[in-house]
Amino acid sequence: MSDTRELSDAKKALLEKYLRGEIQESLKTTNAVSPSSSIGVAQKPDGITVINPGGTKRPFFFLHGHWAGNAFFCFPLAQGLGNDQPFYALDPYPLDHLRVLPSLEEMAAEHIKAIRSIQPAGPYLLGGFCNGGLLAYEIARQLHAVKQKVDLLVLIDSIPTRLTALCTFIRNAGQAFGLMPDKQLDWFLRLQHFYRHWRDGKADESVFLKQFDPRIESPFPPLGILHKEYPAMFIWATAHYVPGFYPGKVTLFWDSAEPERSQWWQRMAEGKDQEVEVYRIPGSHSTCKTDHISGMAAQLRTCLDKAGR
Numbered sequence: 001m002s003d004t005r006e007l008s009d010a011k012k013a014l015l016e017k018y019l020r021g022e023i024q025e026s027l028k029t030t031n032a033v034s035p036s037s038s039i040g041v042a043q044k045p046d047g048i049t050v051i052n053p054g055g056t057k058r059p060f061f062f063l064h065g066h067w068a069g070n071a072f073f074c075f076p077l078a079q080g081l082g083n084d085q086p087f088y089a090l091d092p093y094p095l096d097h098l099r100v101l102p103s104l105e106e107m108a109a110e111h112i113k114a115i116r117s118i119q120p121a122g123p124y125l126l127g128g129f130c131n132g133g134l135l136a137y138e139i140a141r142q143l144h145a146v147k148q149k150v151d152l153l154v155l156i157d158s159i160p161t162r163l164t165a166l167c168t169f170i171r172n173a174g175q176a177f178g179l180m181p182d183k184q185l186d187w188f189l190r191l192q193h194f195y196r197h198w199r200d201g202k203a204d205e206s207v208f209l210k211q212f213d214p215r216i217e218s219p220f221p222p223l224g225i226l227h228k229e230y231p232a233m234f235i236w237a238t239a240h241y242v243p244g245f246y247p248g249k250v251t252l253f254w255d256s257a258e259p260e261r262s263q264w265w266q267r268m269a270e271g272k273d274q275e276v277e278v279y280r281i282p283g284s285h286s287t288c289k290t291d292h293i294s295g296m297a298a299q300l301r302t303c304l305d306k307a308g309r
Contacts, residue, residue, distance in 0.1 A: 048114050051078040051087040057308060058151075059086035060125045061115050063132030063139075067092045067230030073289040080297025085304065088118060092132070096228045099182040101237035108138040115139070123151040125307060127300070129289070131234055133158025134241070141246050149248075152307035154300060156253040157285050160264050163192070167239035188236050189226040249275040251303055253296065257284035279303075 051074050064071040071089055078087035093107040124143060128136030133155035140153045174184035250273045254262040279299050283292035
């Protein structure tokens with residue numbers, strides 16, 4: 001997940017504009033695809049940021065996974081792909097206003113609606129970073145299920161489902177004691193926050209939320225702010241996701257500094273993908289999208305060029 005301590009002053013300013021909605025508003029006037037493209041869209045759907053609407057190539061849909069709105073790395077990433085590559089960034093599914101969370105399959109289906117409002121039919125070019133990779137994976141599976149081809153599925157430092165045992169225990173115990181799903185979620189949020197507070201003192205998402213509500217630093221903050229901790233909400237919503245066989249090719253990017261991340265994913269997806277291609281990109285989970293963004297862009301550009309042949 002992101003850590004705002006790494007941001008330069010310029011990137012912080014960009015993040016602040018994004019959170020105030022200024023970037024989204026300015027993009028509403030630039031969301032038409034260029035006349036040279038065969039794909040057209042009348043209006044940008046909610047949840048999509050149009051980074052580069054022009055170009056003659058098929059659009060690339062990217063789930064950046066940054067719940068705090070600081071998808072700043074999408075801009076240099078799109079620039080590194082070239083002006084001829086349309087680039088659409090899909091924001092994380094909003095969860096903080098919900099008491100009962102959707103499944104990963106339901107979130108993926110909503111993203112597909114947004115994608116197909118821009119490109120009604122395949123072949124599609126998809127990518128995802130971190131938690132966005134898990135969603136991109138399920139999006140590709142659902143598109144294949146309705147006979148829509150995916151020419152490229154790139155998962156960058158993707159995370160598998162986590163804390164499945166804890167979520168199962170809380171759900172089973174909650175059902176035994178008559179707790180409704182929203183109360184089960186509350187207990188999970190309390191327990192995971194207390195554990196991370198005890199183990200780490202603070203987490204990346206807490207650093208960000210502290211700017212808006214310092215009570216997040218408490219081991220027992222109000223439930224309202226716990227519902228704004230997107231990583232925990234996403235873990236609960238996706239804990240029991242078990243992907244089936246994927247009949248297409250999966251391209252995996254792993255950062256060179258943290259090889260254990262690839263092992264986490266392999267344990268989940270082993271034997272469920274028809275074809276897997278693996279690349280190493282420079283940096284760590286954090287720096288691959290900052291200091292080493294050019295390396296990510298170069299490798300992604302190569303994969304897009306191969307898929308477009």
